[in-house]
Amino acid sequence: MQNKLSAKLFTLLFLLSPIYLLAQNWYGKGVKGSGNVVTESRSHTNFDRVHVSSGLDVYFTQSNNYSVEVEADDNLIDIIKTEVNGGELRVKVAKGKSIKRSKKLVVHVSAPDLTGIKSSSGADFYSESVISGDNIIIDVSSGADVKVDLDYDKLKCEVSSGSAARLKGSANMAELRSSSGANIRAKELTVQRCKAKASSGSDVVVRVEKELIGDASSGGDVIYFGNPAEVDKSESSGGDVTAG
Numbered sequence: 001m002q003n004k005l006s007a008k009l010f011t012l013l014f015l016l017s018p019i020y021l022l023a024q025n026w027y028g029k030g031v032k033g034s035g036n037v038v039t040e041s042r043s044h045t046n047f048d049r050v051h052v053s054s055g056l057d058v059y060f061t062q063s064n065n066y067s068v069e070v071e072a073d074d075n076l077i078d079i080i081k082t083e084v085n086g087g088e089l090r091v092k093v094a095k096g097k098s099i100k101r102s103k104k105l106v107v108h109v110s111a112p113d114l115t116g117i118k119s120s121s122g123a124d125f126y127s128e129s130v131i132s133g134d135n136i137i138i139d140v141s142s143g144a145d146v147k148v149d150l151d152y153d154k155l156k157c158e159v160s161s162g163s164a165a166r167l168k169g170s171a172n173m174a175e176l177r178s179s180s181g182a183n184i185r186a187k188e189l190t191v192q193r194c195k196a197k198a199s200s201g202s203d204v205v206v207r208v209e210k211e212l213i214g215d216a217s218s219g220g221d222v223i224y225f226g227n228p229a230e231v232d233k234s235e236s237s238g239g240d241v242t243a244g
Contacts, residue, residue: 032101033075034074034075038073038074039069041068041069046066048112048115049087049117050118052119052125055122056105058119060128060131061110062112062113070107071105079093080093080107081094089109114131117136117138119140119141125145126146130150132151137156140157141182142160142162144163150167154174155174157184161181164183164184165186168188173192174193176195178199178203180200184203186207187225194208194224196212196213198221199239200220203221204223205225208226208228209227210228212224212230212231213232214231214234218239221242223244224243
């Protein structure tokens with residue numbers, strides 16, 4: 001157990017090193033916020049996926065109407081770029097720019113439907129309330145975070161490189177994958193049928209009602225709650241699939 005914990009810690013520190021250097025690039029240099037916070041509305045429609053990056057925060061609300069509002073220091077507003085491409089709203093810092101410090105750096109987003117969330121490069125995505133629909137794909141990487149309350153038929157969530165997803169709510173079917181020191185915390189997510197895979201010092205924690213197919217390798221852990229009628233385990237190289 002001690003060796004496993006040490007391996008996980010080493011993996012996490014190794015993965016966080018480039019993220020720390022990236023953060024230094026974002027915040028150690030670049031534009032310093034004025035401290036005067038303003039809000040700017042952006043005119044974007046016809047998107048059902050959101051991709052946030054560059055250390056920014058997105059707060060999402062499911063609504064009948066589309067809305068994108070940037071809340072930031074007045075001299076940083078123009079640095080925060082929002083654009084829609086192929087049904088995906090992209091939220092990022094302008095190319096060649098970086099932010100040293102800010103009083104506020106938040107983008108509020110509303111849309112009728114959400115089928116995809118992508119959070120990368122130290123960014124955070126939060127749901128303000130329950131998001132519901134048929135299918136959703138969540139992709140979290142490079143030290144980013146996603147924290148959402150869901151009610152979907154099918155859910156796919158993949159996390160990697162020291163990132164984290166915190167999920168609650170319900171799903172009929174879920175496919176959860178974590179790797180490279182990342183973790184999925186979904187004890188408050190009730191899933192009927194779940195495929196969960198954890199590798200390279202990562203973790204998946206989930207609540208399953210009917211069927212679990214768990215695959216853990218290279219120091220990864222799949223921990224399940226509930227009392228599923230069927231549990232199919234695959235464990236290798238120090239990986240564990242265990243009841244919580």
